[in-house]
Amino acid sequence: xxxxxxxxxxxxxxxxxxxxxxxxxxxxxxxxxxxxxxxxxxxxxxxxxxxxxxxxxxxxxxxxxxxxxxxxxxxxxxxxxxxxxxxxxxxxxxxxxxxxxxxxxxxxxxxxxxxxxxxxxxx
Amino acid sequence: xxxxxxxxxxxxxxxxxxxxxxxxxxxxxxxxxxxxxxxxxxxxxxxxxxxxxxxxxxxxxxxxxxxxxxxxxxxxxxxxxxxxxxxxxxxxxxxxxxxxxxxxxxxxxxxxxxxxxxxxxxxxxxxxxxxxxxxxxxxxxxxxxxxxxxxxxxxxxxxxxxxxxxxxxxxxxxxxxxxxxxxxxxxxxxxxxxxxxxxxxxxxxxxxxxxxxxxxxxxxxxxxxxxxxxxxxxxxxxxxxxxxxxxxxxxxxxxxxxxxxxxxxxxxxxxxxxxxxxxxxxxxxxxxxxxxxxxxxxxxxxxxxxxxxxxxxxxxxxxxxxxxxxxxxxxxxxxxxxxxxxxxxxxxxxxxxxxxxxxxxxxxxxxxxxxxxxxxxxxxxxxxxxxxx
Numbered sequence: 460x461x462x463x464x465x466x467x468x469x470x471x472x473x474x475x476x477x478x479x480x481x482x483x484x485x486x487x488x489x490x491x492x493x494x495x496x497x498x499x500x501x502x503x504x505x506x507x508x509x510x511x512x513x514x515x516x517x518x519x520x521x522x523x524x525x526x527x528x529x530x531x532x533x534x535x536x537x538x539x540x541x542x543x544x545x546x547x548x549x550x551x552x553x554x555x556x557x558x559x560x561x562x563x564x565x566x567x568x569x570x571x572x573x574x575x576x577x578x579x580x581x582x
Numbered sequence: 583x584x585x586x587x588x589x590x591x592x593x594x595x596x597x598x599x600x601x602x603x604x605x606x607x608x609x610x611x612x613x614x615x616x617x618x619x620x621x622x623x624x625x626x627x628x629x630x631x632x633x634x635x636x637x638x639x640x641x642x643x644x645x646x647x648x649x650x651x652x653x654x655x656x657x658x659x660x661x662x663x664x665x666x667x668x669x670x671x672x673x674x675x676x677x678x679x680x681x682x683x684x685x686x687x688x689x690x691x692x693x694x695x696x697x698x699x700x701x702x703x704x705x706x707x708x709x710x711x712x713x714x715x716x717x718x719x720x721x722x723x724x725x726x727x728x729x730x731x732x733x734x735x736x737x738x739x740x741x742x743x744x745x746x747x748x749x750x751x752x753x754x755x756x757x758x759x760x761x762x763x764x765x766x767x768x769x770x771x772x773x774x775x776x777x778x779x780x781x782x783x784x785x786x787x788x789x790x791x792x793x794x795x796x797x798x799x800x801x802x803x804x805x806x807x808x809x810x811x812x813x814x815x816x817x818x819x820x821x822x823x824x825x826x827x828x829x830x831x832x833x834x835x836x837x838x839x840x841x842x843x844x845x846x847x848x849x850x851x852x853x854x855x856x857x858x859x860x861x862x863x864x865x866x867x868x869x870x871x872x873x874x875x876x877x878x879x880x881x882x883x884x885x886x887x888x889x890x891x892x893x894x895x896x897x898x899x900x901x902x903x904x905x906x907x908x909x910x911x912x913x914x915x916x917x918x919x920x921x922x923x924x925x926x927x928x929x930x931x932x933x934x935x936x937x938x939x940x941x942x943x944x945x946x947x948x949x950x951x952x953x954x955x956x957x958x959x960x961x962x963x964x965x966x967x968x969x970x971x
Contacts (some may be wrong), residue, residue: 461956491628491631491826492631492632492633492634493896494919494926495895495896495897495919513948515896515917517632517826517830517917517919517921518627518631518826518829518918519899520897529826538637539895542895
């Protein structure tokens with residue numbers, strides 16, 4: 460399954476019409492210990508760039524914006540009980556939400572893993 | 583993820599500002615410290631992680647670099663009277679080798695800074711907040727008579743070693759008292775200070791800190807600080823700790839942070855700091871803002887600094903409105919996640935009518951109303967090594 464990355468440190472894994480969205484391992488390492496994650500409700504309709512989730516580290520709150528538009532199929536309820544999953548497995552079990560993609564054209568121009576890696580190294 | 587991006591970029595943006603390195607800068611970077619611009623200096627916000635560093639300090643000993651803070655010495659004939667005209671604390675009654683918490687106040691009794699003052703045997707040693715030190719120095723130079731000497735010890739760094747193992751670590755380090763009647767370092771009690779020698783290097787050590795734990799603050803010459811930090815961290819009980827855990831530790835200890843919980847718009851009565859003004863000074867007055875402060879003490883403050891225990895897991899941050907029965911009655915001044923209690927806690931300034939411990943209030947966070955109960959601070963008990971304890 461293809462995985463895309465944004466310059467705002469999100470990953471998007473695409474499986475047919477469905478995308479799973481999370482923040483990258485680099486992002487979690489920069490945020491530090493995560494103590495609270497708020498994910499969108501099932502059925503929420505998100506447009507690209509709209510506020511979709513909130514992640515709170517010990518220090519501060521950060522908004523997570525939808526990297527692509529679509530209808531939320533599910534939010535990761537495990538994060539409610541165990542927000543530290545984002546620290547331990549950001550690009551796996553620490554996913555934030557899944558959505559049905561509204562427009563696959565919005566994936567154009569996103570980075571692949573190698574490009575994202577190069578991007579992080581340039582920071 | 584724009585806000586996250588902003589946060590990630592913060593350190594990069596700060597490069598454009600004249601951020602200065604402190605004497606331990608290279609040491610922090612070599613130990614994996616994530617450096618941020620704080621009070622005009624590069625400071626480590628964390629090393630291994632805020633929660634790990636926080637819990638380590640509560641169970642072992644954390645080493646903090648607080649060299650950004652201002653270390654000042656005030657001396658000269660009449661220094662006691664001169665200091666009592668500036669500070670509301672009992673300086674005349676401060677015995678050599680003893681220290682106390684005090685405040686710089688403006689003429690309206692607003693808090694300009696909070697500080698520690700130590701009697702170093704006729705010379706008075708002040709530690710003031712890093713972000714405020716230049717203002718404080720200007721204020722003191724302005725307020726103190728010309729024949730009083732104010733010396734900024736900018737050739738010294740400051741370390742804090744905090745936690746239940748701190749005293750044992752300093753004993754293992756091997757220190758000699760540098761003054762005839764000074765106790766061995768583990769014989770110091772809370773708020774006591776003395777000079778010591780470590781391998782011939784002078785250290786000014788006090789049993790004090792900003793975590794609620796037993797611990798020490800160590801004033802050290804800049805050229806000696808890296809060797810001292812290495813020697814301390816060579817002890818298995820010691821881990822370097824960044825500003826992030828320093829903030830979460832002091833919040834749990836109920837200790838206010840200048841610029842957040844204390845500002846020029848707040849005074850010592852409403853912030854619960856009247857312990858810094860003793861009976862004699864209350865009776866005599868003669869400090870900035872005395873009239874207003876003493877009147878407020880009689881009448882009772884309109885607002886109070888309180889502690890709040892939040893339900894749920896969502897933390898409330900500085901600036902979040904505090905509500906009672908749906909109406910705004912105050913604002914969060916510091917808030918975050920307590921690693922010890924594993925729940926969010928906060929300090930707030932609220933109308934005095936709603937400040938009673940046990941009262942249930944609400945905090946508004948992103949349109950959501952979180953239940954919070956007023957609680958007596960500290961949130962986590964202090965473990966100071968008090969005299970006679």
